[in-house]
Amino acid sequence: MSYDKELTAAKKAVSLAASLCQKVQKELSQSDVQSKSDKSPVTVADYGSQAIVRFVLERELSDEPLSLVAEEDTEKLRKDSGEDALQRITKLVNETISNDGSYITSPLSTEDILTAIDSGKSKGGSLGRQWVLDPVDGTKGFIRGDQYAVALALLDNGKVVLGVLACPNLPLALASITGNAPSENAVGCLFYATVGSGTSMQSLDGSSPVKVHVSDIGNAEDASFFESYEKAHSMRDLTSSIARKLGVKAPPVRMDSQAKYGALSRGDGAIYMRLHDKPYTEKIWDHAAGCIIVTEAGGLVTDAAGQPLDFSKGRYLDVVSGIIATNEKLMPSLLKAVRESLEEKDSSS
Ligand SMILES: Nc1ncnc2c1ncn2[C@@H]1O[C@H](COP(=O)(O)O)[C@@H](O)[C@H]1OP(=O)(O)O
């Protein structure tokens, strides 16, 4: 099965959404940011990006029914934000579409855009095709001016078959990433993969794609590892205990968003750990695109017990202690170190 048409549509959708996000990040004002009911932040870029992706997928794939599982909905937006935020989103979406010039359309109304955003409420699952979108992954990083991603994946009967990840603040040069802040004049990276075809990377401004591969390091002493920039998103005492057991010498590279999966897929580091302290339910849009980008680049992504991630269960992932990713050589020792560190933590609490 080829997913060429879907890949072209997904790359176009994600690139346009990323250009909207770049514009907003450059001139972000306080009124662009709101707080969701779970206290996490959401911005006009999250909403605009989701509307753009829906619009492009619909235009490019008009002969297919479109099911979308996406992070945002408009409940809060309709209830609590003023006319200004709605106008700002409407203007951003229309400007992005008209600057691109590929689509002949009269300007979308605010209601058209709210409807597009609300089309992301599919329950997901194991049947048929489901698009999976995080319109701005790493919103906290986005607000800080650091790394973030636009992440779009396609599930076919519950399996991830395609992933596209735009990382507007990730430099293109291999192995040049040392932290979370964008490098000067970064044009950003677009990673993409379809099942069985490997992972490619190109610049967001359209350079020729190159195939990327995960690091082939077999000795953990030479490896470096990624974890969240936000302390609350992964247990740092546990990741540092695991790194010690493995003999990792380099300090952790802390980065927001699925940009970590992108950087891992091209071998900037060899290990990614995301381990939970309190119960936390991972969402499929936070991992689907990143997961296929790493696996098609030769890596492995599992839960903390070594089980592959199962995207067929609906909007959520059923992982208990967290998610880890690395290459095939390092996975056995990483799993052993994770198991031992989790046991030590349990016995001391
Ligand atoms: N306590 C938590 N543990 C793990 N991930 C979290 C937690 N709180 C929020 N997240 C999610 O982590 C993602 C960003 O991860 P990273 O740390 O890799 O940048 C966001 O999608 C965010 O979800 P949300 O999108 O609901 O804000």
Ligand SMILES: [Mg+2]
């Ligand atoms: Mg997210």
